[in-house]
Amino acid sequence: MITATPRYEDYLPVDVDRLRPNRSYDRMVEIRRERMEAFLAPNGRVRSELLEPRACPVCGETRSAPEFEKEGFDFVRCATCTVVYVSPSLKPEHVKEVYSHQSYSDLVKSLVEASTAYRLERFGRERTDIINRFLPRGGRDQPRLLDVGCATGFFLEAARQDGWEVHGLEANPYQADYARHQGLDVHSEAIEDTTFPESHFDAVTMFEVIEHLHAPLDVLGKVHRLLRDNGMIFLYTPNYDCAERLIMGTEAHFLWGSNHLTYFNAKTLADALTRAGFRVEHVETQGLDLEDMIWYFEHTGQFDMAFARAFRHQLQFLFNASTWGKNLRMYARKA
Numbered sequence: 001m002i003t004a005t006p007r008y009e010d011y012l013p014v015d016v017d018r019l020r021p022n023r024s025y026d027r028m029v030e031i032r033r034e035r036m037e038a039f040l041a042p043n044g045r046v047r048s049e050l051l052e053p054r055a056c057p058v059c060g061e062t063r064s065a066p067e068f069e070k071e072g073f074d075f076v077r078c079a080t081c082t083v084v085y086v087s088p089s090l091k092p093e094h095v096k097e098v099y100s101h102q103s104y105s106d107l108v109k110s111l112v113e114a115s116t117a118y119r120l121e122r123f124g125r126e127r128t129d130i131i132n133r134f135l136p137r138g139g140r141d142q143p144r145l146l147d148v149g150c151a152t153g154f155f156l157e158a159a160r161q162d163g164w165e166v167h168g169l170e171a172n173p174y175q176a177d178y179a180r181h182q183g184l185d186v187h188s189e190a191i192e193d194t195t196f197p198e199s200h201f202d203a204v205t206m207f208e209v210i211e212h213l214h215a216p217l218d219v220l221g222k223v224h225r226l227l228r229d230n231g232m233i234f235l236y237t238p239n240y241d242c243a244e245r246l247i248m249g250t251e252a253h254f255l256w257g258s259n260h261l262t263y264f265n266a267k268t269l270a271d272a273l274t275r276a277g278f279r280v281e282h283v284e285t286q287g288l289d290l291e292d293m294i295w296y297f298e299h300t301g302q303f304d305m306a307f308a309r310a311f312r313h314q315l316q317f318l319f320n321a322s323t324w325g326k327n328l329r330m331y332a333r334k335a
Helices: 024-037 092-100 102-134 154-161 173-181 216-226 243-251 266-275 289-300 306-310 312-321
Strands: 064-070 073-078 084-086 144-148 165-169 201-207 227-238 278-286 327-334
Touching (some): 102 201, 102 227, 144 154, 144 216, 227 266, 266 278, 278 312, 289 312, 306 312
Parallel strands (some): 144 165
Antiparallel strands (some): 064 073, 278 327
C-alpha cells in the first residue's frame, strides 16, 4: 500500500465558484429539504410504509448500535464490522423519486451546462493521471475502462482523449443523454443489470457512487468479475471520519439519509474491498471540508469565517494529509 507523505507543493486547489456555479450548492440544500417533507409523518419521522429494514451492507450482521438520528432517519453502527449505515432505509423506488423530480433535473441541467468544462479540465485529467500511474500500459492493446455513475461523462471524455476505450453507466436521464451527445458509450442501467462480459475491463471507477447503493458488497463482487486479472477499482466516497463531521456534527451535508445509505471510513472500506476479493494498494483523502464549513457557518451566522477563508487551502491540505479530508479515495487491485 502506498503511504507517501503528501507535499503542499502537490496540492491541487478547487475553484468552488466554477465547480458550484449559479448558487447550485444553495439550491441543492433547498431541494433536499423540499423533497424530504414529502416523506415525513407529522411526528417528524419518515413514514413507515416507505421504509424497509436493512442488515449491515458489508458483513450482513443484524445487530447494531444507534449512532444518531437526522431528518427522520436512524443512522446505526454495525456491531461486528463497525460500518455506519441507514436502517431502516427508503425503499429503492422512493430513492429514485428524489432524483426523478423536476426540481432536481432542473438543477442538474443548470449545473452541467455551467461546470462541465471545468470538471473535465480539473477532475477528468487528474483522475486519468491517477489511473495511468497504477495501470501503466506497457505497449498493450487499448485498455478498457468502465465508469459507474459517470454523470455527464467528463471523466470518460478525458480518458478517451488519453487513449482509453471508455464505457459508462448513468441512471440520471439528462446526464446520460448529455454524455451520449458527446459521442460516449453510456448505458442507462444499474451495474447489477449490465451485460458486459466478465474479465472485460482493466479499470472500473466508482466516483461518489458506493454510498448510494443498497447492497454495496454485491456490487463490488460484480466489479471483481468484470475486471481482468490485475485490473483495478478506483473508489471515491464520503469519509465518515472527516473534519467536516468532526466540527459540524450531524449538520455535515453528506449525512443524507434518503440517498447516502452507507458511510465508510478507511478501515471499513478496506474491509469491504477485501471481502469482495480485492487487495488495497492506495488510500488518501481530499475534500472540500473548509468550503462546506464556510458555507454553513456563514449561512447560520454562528462564526466569523474570515480566518478560514484566508487560509482555506492550507487548512484543507492539513485535513487531507492527516486523512481527515471529506473525500475518501481508495484504489484496489483484483486479487
